[in-house]
Amino acid sequence: MFFLGIDLGSSSIKLSALDPEKGITVCAVTVPDFEMLIEAPKFGWAEQDPEFWWQYVKDGIQKLGVEVDLKKIAGIGIAYQMHGLVLTDENFNSVRSSIIWCDSRAASIGDETYDKIGHENCQKQILGSPGNFTASKLKWVKENQPHVFEKAAYMMLPGDFIAAKLSRVAQISTSGLSEAALWNFQKGALATEILQEMGLSEKMIPEIVPNFGYQATIHPEVAQELGLDPNTKITYRAGDQPNNALSLNVLKPGEIATTAGTSAVVYAVSNHDVYDKENRINTFLHVNNSETEKHNGVMLCINGSGILYQWLRKIMSVSRPDLIGYETLNAEAAKVGAGSEGLRFYPFGNGVERIFNNKKATSGIQNLNFNIHQSSHLVRSACEGIVFAMNYGFDVMKSVGASGEIVRAGNANLFLSPVFREIFTNTTQTTLELYNTSGAEGAARGAAFGYGFYSSLDEAFQGLKCIERVEPDKMLTEQYQEIYQEWKNHIKTEQL
Secondary structure (H helix, E strand, C coil): CEEEEEEECCCCEEEEEEECCCCEEEEEEEECCCCCCCECCCCCCCEECHHHHHHHHHHHHHHHCCCCCHHHEEEEEEEECCCCEEEECCCCCECCCEECCCCCCCHHHHHHHHHHHCHHHHHHHHCCCCCCCHHHHHHHHHHHCHHHHCCCCEEECHHHHHHHHHHCCCEEEHHHHHHCCCEECCCCEECHHHHHHHCCCHHHCCEEECCEEEEEECCHHHHHHHCCCCCCEEEEEEEHHHHHHHHCCCCCCCCEEEEECCCEEEEEEECCCCCCCCCCCEEEECCCCCCCCCCEEEEEEECCCHHHHHHHHHHHHCCCHHHCCHHHHHHHHCCCCCCHHHCEEEECCCCCEHHHCCEEECEEEECCCCCCCCHHHHHHHHHHHHHHHHHHHHHHHHHCCCCCCEEEEECCHHHHCHHHHHHHHHHHCCEEEEECCCHHHHHHHHHHHHHCCCCCHHHHCCCCCEEEEECCCHHHHHHHHHHHHHHHCCCCEECC
């Protein structure tokens, strides 16, 4: 018996097959072979075609089938890029490209709704503003593309779309509704007040299901096409950041997870309904929330993280991207010391930033000196800028009581870089624990628990071991704090 985890990102889709008896991944693949494009038809827009996602998922399952007997997959777990909007017809075909997480076109709609409902009332209900989340994006389509809106039977998050393609059943999770700004934390139910204020119908909301447990069975025709057993079940789904926390066994209040993929995120578990009056951080239902035991995820997000590193790689590679890999960038960053000899990078070039309440912030390079700075300074200053932006949000989290001294991360993406790890621990003044896991593996463990193979989440993560522990250094901490404060003083924001 195996369990399949699917992690739908905005750069790639990762799939892992877990052997639950041994508690290890037996096969993992990434599709496609290139980084998926984000289309930007206008400034501040970001879209991807969900039908491409579905094709890549099918390709990934076929690649797994070379190493794993697909007929032995009992359950499937799905993690996905958060806050995206997918609109489908009754046959689960998308009616337009997905408006994904970093698209900022609907921020003003969320702000308007926030004002109409009343800030305090809205914060009590959904722990913040509708902001630029999925509900606001749905209203944007209704107002600006009514001919498209009329074709839509369901609104879904990206992972719900993949689940619907597999099962031909429309569903959405409780935590998914919270990330869409459609969960009323006071009532523990769908936030009908938001829908009503936006003039949106409840009919578009799919069946609501919990994160764990039986959700749907693979459709027989899909099972036959993909070579899966027709009894294979979908038993887990969650947004990528709650799932990343799950992957790292971050499930208890006070525990913190972080990741630095396309975006950079710090995610803390709390047993309180935490919100920030300036909406610089966001709170969602965590995957293990229940009626008897409250578990929320308090999240800060920096849009320009791995995508900045990707941009650097392209710029430095010019016409030969095969010449420079991310390992080369990491090596370049290690050639210069803390502070990058005065070069400062502001990584706010991927849409409006939540930590600045959806305002446009300073982006680009400062203090460039053609006689001093080389490519190594540019790469290191980018790493410093990303961590400094994360620390800016970390300070906000501390102000609302969501903090801790130990942070867990997967040994992946930017955390593969020793320089990045050094900057992170000494700027945030936390201990960093690294684990050899992934979002796809976490989704597979979630599927195994949801299926009932494991009796508890503690049992599901018995085999997860810390592979490295990085402690802050007093001398470096003082140095980075000085650099961070100077970097912070030059941030400027403006309303779009």
